[in-house]
Amino acid sequence: MLAERGDYATATSSASSKLIHGGLRYLESYEFGLVRHSLVERHQLSRTAPHLVRPLEFMIPVTAHQRRPAWLVYLGLKLYDALAWRKNIGPSGRLSAARIAKLPLLRKHGLKSVLHYYDCQTDDSRLVLALLLDARQRGADIGNYRDVSSIAGLKDGYRVAFSENGARRTVDALFVVNAAGPWVNSVNRLCDAPPPERAMRLVRGSHIVLAMPLSGQQSAYTLQNSDGRVVFTLPWLNNRYLVIGTTDAPHHGDASTAVCSDEERDYLLEIYNRYFEHPGGPADASQVISNWSGVRALVDDGDDNPSKVSRSASYSHRAQGTGGFISVYGGKLTTHRILAEHVMTQLARLGAQIAPDWTRDAPLFGGRFNREELLDLAAAGPDTLTEVTRRRWVFTYGDQTEQLYSAIEANPSLLREIAPGISEAELIHARTMEDARSADDFLNRRTKLFIELTPAQHKKIAGWFGN
Ligand SMILES: Cc1cc2nc3c(=O)[nH]c(=O)nc-3n(C[C@H](O)[C@H](O)[C@H](O)COP(=O)(O)OP(=O)(O)OC[C@H]3O[C@@H](n4cnc5c(N)ncnc54)[C@H](O)[C@@H]3O)c2cc1C
Secondary structure, three states: OEEOOOOOOOOHHHOOOOEEOOOHHHHOOOOHHHHHHHHHHHHHHHHHOOOOEEEEEEEEEEEOOOOOOHHHHHHHHHHHHHHHHHHOOOOOEEOOHHHHHOOOOEOOOOEEEEEEEEEEEEOHHHHHHHHHHHHHHOOOOEEOOEEEEEEEEOOOOEEEEEEEOOEEEEEEEOEEEEOOHHHHHHHHOOEOOOOOOOOEEEEEEEEEEEEOOOOOOOOEEEEEOOOOOEEEEEEEOOOOEEEEEOOOEEOOOOHHHOOOOHHHHHHHHHHHHHHEOOOOOOOOHHHOOEEEEEEEEEEOOOOOOHHHOOOOOEEEEEEEOOEEEEEEEOOOOOOHHHHHHHHHHHHHHOOOOOOOOOOOOOOOOOOOOOHHHHHHHHHOOOOOOOHHHHHHHHHHHHHHHHHHHHHHHHOHHHHOEEEOOEEHHHHHHHHHHHOOOOHHHHHHHHOOHHHOOOHHHHHHHHHHHOO
8 A cells, every 4th residue: 555645746756857867967976877777767668658758859068168078978978878778769969060050049159069869758746646546556555645644563564554534544564665755764753663764865956947938949958057067958848838957955954845946046047048048138037937846865975065966776674573664765756666676676585475577568557558649549539629638638648538538428518628728527537536636736746737827727726626
């Protein structure tokens, strides 16, 4: 069973850069194993969740005054290609002068070269949901809004207490896996027989969102800053928005207090304006339409520079009679499946009966169709839905879009729109199939429609959910 105290993916897992990537910059800290595993997982995820993982071309502008010269970045990209080996999306390279000249808005003054490579973009909260719904389909008891309040050691295993719908429940479990991200040590402290605690450091990463300055822009950029960090600019939501991130700031206090500070916003705007012309003058704070901030929970290895702390996951465990407890520290969205396999291996060492690994090629929930088949499904949908909605649905719900089409066919009154582009059919699906309980759950994590709606339309959705 799974207990999540908020909504699924309510914390770090909806505040990421939304990339399924090898992590080009980890080559600099010689984390070749992490990069190789991540690149293999990137390939697997683009096959097992094609509705949620799409390839994206990244440009790396290189100017005369950067710490990393063009030849070094080029070598890094070739190593990245080699580590992906047969699982590569496409070869990296150097753009021709003709192609550079056509890159819209990129400042050409002082530009020595533009390199390019491929990674993938995802919808982080839906990726988490796809995993959970898959587990539910296979018999797991998955629940959001279940707040774990105590974990008591028994002779064998643990008694876990949690609240659900205002009631207190307990469950006896031989094995407990603490995957509470930045709260891993707080959850350890709910237990009277926890595994050894590891020192952690919390590193905040923020993103800001602008309207896409020029329509039709499709490329992402990896920008090198003078402090040695890299910042991404990412086209988002059908290229209508531009995400700029991320920062690496030490975070003090509870992870739930993470917000994008004015300094972080200005840092991101500064690097963006240094590389790009913005129609009507440099982008400023008034043009930031949204932002988010998440906290990386990294094992403290004593490095002063937060960007350099390893992104690899690590574990702590303890046997409890014939049962046991495992705490997970760190990790990445991209490598979640490998992380889960490590946890299973450790559970087996603690005595759990574990079936052989099977997840590598198994489609995630909604992931039975490839991207071409998804486009066909969008085209074949009822013409009572707009093309925009049909396309949004297939790249949100994947093969489950068929269920939505059937619901509408059986009961056309479900086409009633509660807000522009949001039919009652979709809200019912979110509530009954995906456990959404509020407008926030639906608009921020089941979809990203929060960014499209006015406060009045947001209220209408809240009204529908009864909150
Ligand atoms: C800024 C930033 C950018 C990133 N970008 C990327 C990226 O592009 N690609 C990538 O692969 N990775 C990225 N990562 C890493 C990735 O986002 C994280 O590794 C991943 O989301 C961590 O997931 P998690 O489940 O461990 O933590 P979380 O998503 O934080 O989940 C922990 C959950 O535990 C719950 N919880 C806490 N206490 C309790 C309790 N008592 N009872 C029940 N539940 C409880 C919380 O509510 C929370 O939802 C990024 C991370 C950050 C911070």
